[in-house]
Amino acid sequence: MVSDKIRKKVTKLRNEIHYHDYKYYVENNPEISDYEYDQLLKELKDLEGMYPSLQSSTSPTQRVGGMPVEGFPTVEHPIPMLSLENTYSEEEIGEFERRLHRELPGEDFEYVVELKIDGVSISLLYEDGNFLRGSTRGDGRRGDEITTNLKTIHTIPLKLRKKVAGRIEVRGEIYMTKSGFLSVNKERERKKEPLFANPRNAGAGSLKLLDPRITHQRPLDNFIYLFSYSTQVPIPSTHMECLKKLKEWGFKINRYVKLCKGMGEVIDFCNSWAEKREELDYDVDGMVIKVNSVDQQMRLGSTTKSPRWAIAYKFPAKQTTTTIRTITVQVGRTGALTPVAVLDPTPLAGTTITRATLHNEDEIRRKDIRIGDTVIIEKGGDIIPQVVKVVESKRKGTEKKFSMPKSCPVCGAEVVRLEDEAVSRCIGSSCPAQLKEKIAHYAQRGAMDIEGLGDKLIDQLVDKGIVSDVADLYGLNLDILSGLERMGEKSSGNLLSQIEKSKSQPLSRLIFAIGIRYVGVRGARILAQNFRSIEDLAKATQEELEVIPEIGPGTAQSIVWFFREKKNKELWERLKKWGVQVKEEKEEKGEIPLAGKKFVFTGGLEHFSRQEANDLVERLGARAISSVSKSVDYVVAGENSGSKYEKAKSLGLNILTEKEFEEIIKGVERK
Numbered sequence: 001m002v003s004d005k006i007r008k009k010v011t012k013l014r015n016e017i018h019y020h021d022y023k024y025y026v027e028n029n030p031e032i033s034d035y036e037y038d039q040l041l042k043e044l045k046d047l048e049g050m051y052p053s054l055q056s057s058t059s060p061t062q063r064v065g066g067m068p069v070e071g072f073p074t075v076e077h078p079i080p081m082l083s084l085e086n087t088y089s090e091e092e093i094g095e096f097e098r099r100l101h102r103e104l105p106g107e108d109f110e111y112v113v114e115l116k117i118d119g120v121s122i123s124l125l126y127e128d129g130n131f132l133r134g135s136t137r138g139d140g141r142r143g144d145e146i147t148t149n150l151k152t153i154h155t156i157p158l159k160l161r162k163k164v165a166g167r168i169e170v171r172g173e174i175y176m177t178k179s180g181f182l183s184v185n186k187e188r189e190r191k192k193e194p195l196f197a198n199p200r201n202a203g204a205g206s207l208k209l210l211d212p213r214i215t216h217q218r219p220l221d222n223f224i225y226l227f228s229y230s231t232q233v234p235i236p237s238t239h240m241e242c243l244k245k246l247k248e249w250g251f252k253i254n255r256y257v258k259l260c261k262g263m264g265e266v267i268d269f270c271n272s273w274a275e276k277r278e279e280l281d282y283d284v285d286g287m288v289i290k291v292n293s294v295d296q297q298m299r300l301g302s303t304t305k306s307p308r309w310a311i312a313y314k315f316p317a318k319q320t321t322t323t324i325r326t327i328t329v330q331v332g333r334t335g336a337l338t339p340v341a342v343l344d345p346t347p348l349a350g351t352t353i354t355r356a357t358l359h360n361e362d363e364i365r366r367k368d369i370r371i372g373d374t375v376i377i378e379k380g381g382d383i384i385p386q387v388v389k390v391v392e393s394k395r396k397g398t399e400k401k402f403s404m405p406k407s408c409p410v411c412g413a414e415v416v417r418l419e420d421e422a423v424s425r426c427i428g429s430s431c432p433a434q435l436k437e438k439i440a441h442y443a444q445r446g447a448m449d450i451e452g453l454g455d456k457l458i459d460q461l462v463d464k465g466i467v468s469d470v471a472d473l474y475g476l477n478l479d480i481l482s483g484l485e486r487m488g489e490k491s492s493g494n495l496l497s498q499i500e501k502s503k504s505q506p507l508s509r510l511i512f513a514i515g516i517r518y519v520g521v522r523g524a525r526i527l528a529q530n531f532r533s534i535e536d537l538a539k540a541t542q543e544e545l546e547v548i549p550e551i552g553p554g555t556a557q558s559i560v561w562f563f564r565e566k567k568n569k570e571l572w573e574r575l576k577k578w579g580v581q582v583k584e585e586k587e588e589k590g591e592i593p594l595a596g597k598k599f600v601f602t603g604g605l606e607h608f609s610r611q612e613a614n615d616l617v618e619r620l621g622a623r624a625i626s627s628v629s630k631s632v633d634y635v636v637a638g639e640n641s642g643s644k645y646e647k648a649k650s651l652g653l654n655i656l657t658e659k660e661f662e663e664i665i666k667g668v669e670r671k
């Protein structure tokens with residue numbers, strides 16, 4: 001039995017945290033420090049841990065740490081989620097007004113005009129003031145239930161701030177901020193993951209992630225713009241009052257809302273936002289005009305597609321024409337070469353555009369883009385300018401075709417384009433544009449395992465010109481290291497011994513570490529077993545490589561190209577000179593350490609994100625899968641592991657704690 005005192009304490013803590021969440025996330029006006037907030041949350045977490053019967057799905061502790069789900073169930077919306085009819089001109093808005101007067105002759109109308117947020121629409125259901133479930137629009141009748149992911153968004157109240165009896169449904173839009181989108185993409189670029197095209201796609205993708213802990217890390221937010229359904233509480237008589245009520249209950253409402261008496265005011269307000277929207281940190285693709293009276297809304301009703309009482313006024317596409325002065329090539333961290341059009345500077349949607357991405361060679365050919373062309377450009381996803389098409393009528397005949405350089409504009413190494421790939425890549429191993437990433441790859445766990453060589457340090461080493469390829473790491477000494485920021489004598493000494501230790505890593509690790517495209521841990525092991533020295537591997541022909549089981553033609557080609565590059569060959573020589581082991585002396589025992597083993601991770605791990613844990617076992621030849629079955633070899637149970645843990649127990653599977661898992665990994669990596 002839990003005492004009343006504890007029960008009250010838990011309720012008090014929850015209310016306090018809900019209150020501070022609202023102050024912090026919705027009003028942007030915190031009353032307590034982050035530290036004090038964390039203390040409250042910790043106290044609540046501890047109590048809920050001690051008294052599991054007090055756990056509740058609407059507790060603020062439930063915002064993170066939810067379990068990944070396997071696909072989303074679909075749910076039926078209480079009333080269909082329609083979309084809006086689009087208009088693009090003042091005339092069309094006038095037509096909307098005339099239609100209203102035809103439908104309800106002799107009546108006056110007031111309009112509410114709002115920003116049209118360019119995100120993903122959602123429905124939220126509350127029961128007696130508690131968040132019950134949330135879903136996407138889906139086909140309008142049924143949507144995906146994404147409650148756990150929505151709970152990670154702090155501006156979505158788990159409990160309403162007033163008593164609200166029965167069920168209510170509200171609708172709104174989830175979006176990713178523009179600044180958040182840029183930093184998410186920056187991080188993805190660093191991790192060599194595909195980039196999101198725009199904040200809308202990034203937001204939609206983040207909402208549909210099966211692991212809510214990753215959703216939690218994404219900068220998502222929401223605005224609620226409709227009180228759509230209620231079983232007990234009366235819906236107010238105007239849309240303006242609905243918004244006021246929603247705000248009182250704790251929902252985040254966009255503040256740029258205007259009540260307009262006539263269409264003149266509506267149009268002025270819409271036009272005033274056509275430019276101003278650039279200043280916002282979220283994408284707005286138009287305005288929404290709504291009839292204010294809820295009674296009139298009901299009498300106007302809907303068509304099968306959209307309500308008759310509201311309309312979207314879309315901003316004209318943000319396009320303009322300019323000319324391409326030249327085409328340059330940028331080299332990314334993965335060595336990918338991206339052609340970029342240098343433009344005659346032109347204003348577009350609030351900024352001056354001087355460059356536009358041309359993506360790759362195929363894209364240039366498809367659109368037949370030439371240097372000197374007059375082109376129509378557009379801000380794709382409102383951020384990255386793109387070339388939409390060439391204005392052929394403006395061609396003078398002096399325009400020049402572009403071709404990808406044969407050597408890297410940064411380091412001069414050869415540029416290759418693998419079959420099946422649209423991208424051309426620089427394969428020089430000392431290309432500064434790729435160097436930082438290569439060093440991080442070389443030093444990582446599973447490769448040369450140089451602990452203490454983090455991103456910040458790599459930045460300093462490369463930016464100061466101390467290290468210009470991975471072999472230079474072996475020339476570091478105490479003097480150099482302790483002169484760097486945040487490097488004391490002790491940490492420098494530790495790093496040096498880690499670097500020294502890396503010299504005797506097995507050949508397979510070195511082959512992996514050097515970063516040949518398509519050669520992962522497994523491939524590197526196979527290569528080490530077949531060739532036994534770098535020299536032999538470097539001499540291998542495409543045919544010799546292709547006959548090795550598990551080495552496909554793409555990988556074989558990539559290996560041959562790698563060793564054909566003079567700079568890469570020199571690198572090997574230098575590594576050898578520094579004493580790095582480039583031959584396999586001893587017969588390697590066994591095959592790949594965790595080959596074919598299946599892992600399931602459940603619950604939260606302290607030292608790894610789910611992605612890191614998955615990557616780690618996959619690098620060691622195992623597979624990480626999501627569902628528990630008899631064929632699973634290990635179930636790693638972290639904090640709050642729920643049904644999967646129970647199932648694993650009932651099947652008598654091998655269940656590991658995080659610590660035991662780490663022991664296994666360490667043991668395997670040492671081999």
Ligand code: IVH
Pocket residue numbers: 081082083084114115116117118119120121122172173225226288306307310312
């Ligand atoms: S009201 C019956 N208000 O635009 C639909 N929608 O193109 C009533 N949207 O599906 C929607 N901002 O996802 C409304 N202030 C706003 C909006 C908004 C964005 C979205 C919504 C809708 C889509 C229609």
